[in-house]
Amino acid sequence: MMTPKTQTIVASSVIALTAAVSLVLIPMKPDASAIVLGMMAVFIIVWNGAKHLTTRKCQDCDWVNSKIRHEIVFAIILASLLMLGSISATLAKELEIFDRDLVKRIVGVNIGLMLVVLGNYMPKKLTQHSGSCSSKATGTSSVQRFMGWTFVLGGLLYAAAWFALDLDQAGFAIMFAFPVAIAAVVIARVAYIRLSGAKKSAGQSV
Amino acid sequence: MNTVFKALSDPTRRKVLGLLRERPMTAGELAEHFEVSKPTMSAHFAVLREAGLVEPVKKGRVITYHLMMSVLEEAMFGFAQVFGLEMKATETPTNTDADEANPTETQS
Numbered sequence: 001m002m003t004p005k006t007q008t009i010v011a012s013s014v015i016a017l018t019a020a021v022s023l024v025l026i027p028m029k030p031d032a033s034a035i036v037l038g039m040m041a042v043f044i045i046v047w048n049g050a051k052h053l054t055t056r057k058c059q060d061c062d063w064v065n066s067k068i069r070h071e072i073v074f075a076i077i078l079a080s081l082l083m084l085g086s087i088s089a090t091l092a093k094e095l096e097i098f099d100r101d102l103v104k105r106i107v108g109v110n111i112g113l114m115l116v117v118l119g120n121y122m123p124k125k126l127t128q129h130s131g132s133c134s135s136k137a138t139g140t141s142s143v144q145r146f147m148g149w150t151f152v153l154g155g156l157l158y159a160a161a162w163f164a165l166d167l168d169q170a171g172f173a174i175m176f177a178f179p180v181a182i183a184a185v186v187i188a189r190v191a192y193i194r195l196s197g198a199k200k201s202a203g204q205s206v
Numbered sequence: 207m208n209t210v211f212k213a214l215s216d217p218t219r220r221k222v223l224g225l226l227r228e229r230p231m232t233a234g235e236l237a238e239h240f241e242v243s244k245p246t247m248s249a250h251f252a253v254l255r256e257a258g259l260v261e262p263v264k265k266g267r268v269i270t271y272h273l274m275m276s277v278l279e280e281a282m283f284g285f286a287q288v289f290g291l292e293m294k295a296t297e298t299p300t301n302t303d304a305d306e307a308n309p310t311e312t313q314s
Binding site for chain 1: 227258274275276277278280
């Protein structure tokens, strides 16, 4: 896990880099650049707003506030990285370094990898600090773990489809990424329950 | 990540994580499943807490432990369970300063 200082440095760097690439892209794609620059401005406002909004005073609140700030900055880093990947690929296309198809692939793989990162942290983050300060953590439920695994597998399949298949095939295949991931997680879960049940009954019979 | 590997390398800690997968449990409920002393269990909990794999929630004098594993950590836990990842230099927790850090921990 990143320290708050490292997070601040990473978030600032990614936002600055994304804004710089957007500024370079303005003459070629003014609409896309304006959207990305607008989003970066929103991220900065949210980031600063989070510092002021997470100042509740109560027992455990320091812990809660730092967690909320950590997660907001983490989300900003992820979203900025997603935009940086897409805007950089667009710039490369405008400069005729990449062709249109490669840009589509890069953006697809980028989105898939972001889903993987998001899914990985989902079981760890989702139910923390809901409600009052005193309920600082409610732990991970099996539903959250299920969602996390689904996002990770679905994201991997999504990224793999854009990476390995023809563009037409990839556009079709990604529709099945999440249904396949859900099916795989359900099958694995059922197999785990059956195996652990079999182990328990074997242990009792010994 | 090193702390996660350290936490997963011990069979007792892996068993604690396995129990917490079923439901959140108090320190006392978890300790009932092991034939080790309370200070040793507290040290195990401290290692898991340090690795961010469990989250203690204190209510009065009772601490309930919740599982907080990311998907990657859960996958590593699964591999450790299957392949029996063990520490080479065994660092069996004993009565450590973890107990001093949590004087209110009640094994109810």
